[in-house]
Amino acid sequence: MAIAPVVNAIRVLERMVPPGQLLFDHHAHDLRGTRTGTGSLTVHSLGVRVEDFITWANQEATAHGLEVIPPDPHGRIGTERFRRSLAWHIARRPGGLVALAIQYGHLRTSVAAGYAARSRDGIHDLLDVETARATIDTVADLNAALENGLGISGPAARRAIKAAATAPQYTGTVITARQARxxxxxxxxxxxxxxxxxxxxxxxxxxxxxxxxxxxDTPSLDQCVPGCANIARTDQHAVGLRHYATALDQQAGRVPGPLGERLHDNATRLRDLADAHDRTRTTLRDGIA
Structure with a gap:
């Protein structure tokens, strides 16, 4: 489970090393060739590569007038901090916990727990911390939006409001593995x-x-079912529904009859959902606690 650039990078690495060898085999990647024996690049070498990548990325960004990666006030990135940065972004995507576990080598099961803690520098702690941070970010953003008058609807609206109200006690705090759990x-x-x-x-x-x-313990976000009692929608979701409906209508005009009709039907369904939100939305000013 990986995004296209990762898959492409792995395929390039597979072509750079002999069949059956490590993707980062030091014989293929260590240009100095001073090290003997088998194995992959060392942690130090990979840390240098991360810094070299930042330098290259900034040169490309400058040449194309794009934003550069700013100097880090805490010093060199290193492999451990680079790993945490990747984990931060992966965990904040839909299904991110599963993707993070797969890409980092282990599923969160009792079978893998002991081995992972020894050999992967506590990968499960990393999963817990990043997932907890993503959760707090979600409820904190919702709390701020509700305070600014955001409307919310759906059978789970009251529970969403109560969850958002707890966000201030976590915002700005350093989350440890124990707190994450x-x-x-x-x-x-x-x-x-x-x-x-x-x-x-x-x-x-x-x-x-x-x-x-x-x-x-967690939802299957790729299998959401209409009418589920756990659903809540905000004004932002309603706007998104209407934008998507418009895109479907435009697409329907460029495809054959039956398929176009199906796209129009889906667009109508999405607008109905947005209209239902507008009719039933509530805000903090309405006195919902």
Whole structure:
């Protein structure tokens, strides 16, 4: 599970090294060739490569008039900080926890837990911390928007508002692995933004319709079911629904009859959802606690 640039990079590496060798085999990548024996590039060498990449990226950005990567006040990035930066971005995408676990080498299971903690520098702690941070970011953004008059609707709207109200106690704090586990175990903070379906999942296991194979601790965001009791929508989602409906109508005009009709029907359905939100939306000023 990876985005296209990662897949392309792996394919390039596979062509750079002999069959059956490590992707970062030091014989293929160490241009000085001073090291004997087998193995991959060292952590130090990879850290140097990260710095070289930043230098190259800034040169390209300057040449094309784009924003450059600013100097880091904490010094060199290094492999560990680079790993955490990647984890931060992956964890904040839909399904990010699963993608993060797969890309970093382990699923969060009791079988892998002990091995991962020893050999992967506590990968499960990393997963927990980044997932907790993403959760706090979601409820903090929602809290700020609600304070500014954002409207919210749906069967889970009240639970979303209550979750958002807890955000200030976490905002700006350094989250440790222990605190992360406490946050993830708090059912009131189980709020997941799902931009692909233009909704927010305020997950409650007993009400979830996405769990076809029994209850789970997290939702399946790629299997959202209309009418689920965990759904909430905001004004921003309603705007997105209408934009998407317009795009579908435009696409419908360029395809054959039956397919075009189906696209028009989907566009109508999305506008109906947006209209339903407008009719039922509530705000903090309405006295909802």
């Amino acid at each position: 406490q946050i993830l175990a708090n059912p009131q903070l189980a709020v997941y933004e799902n931009p692909h379906t233009l909704l927010m999942c305020v997950y409650k296991r007993a009400k979830a319709l996405c769990c076809h194979r029994g209850p789970k």
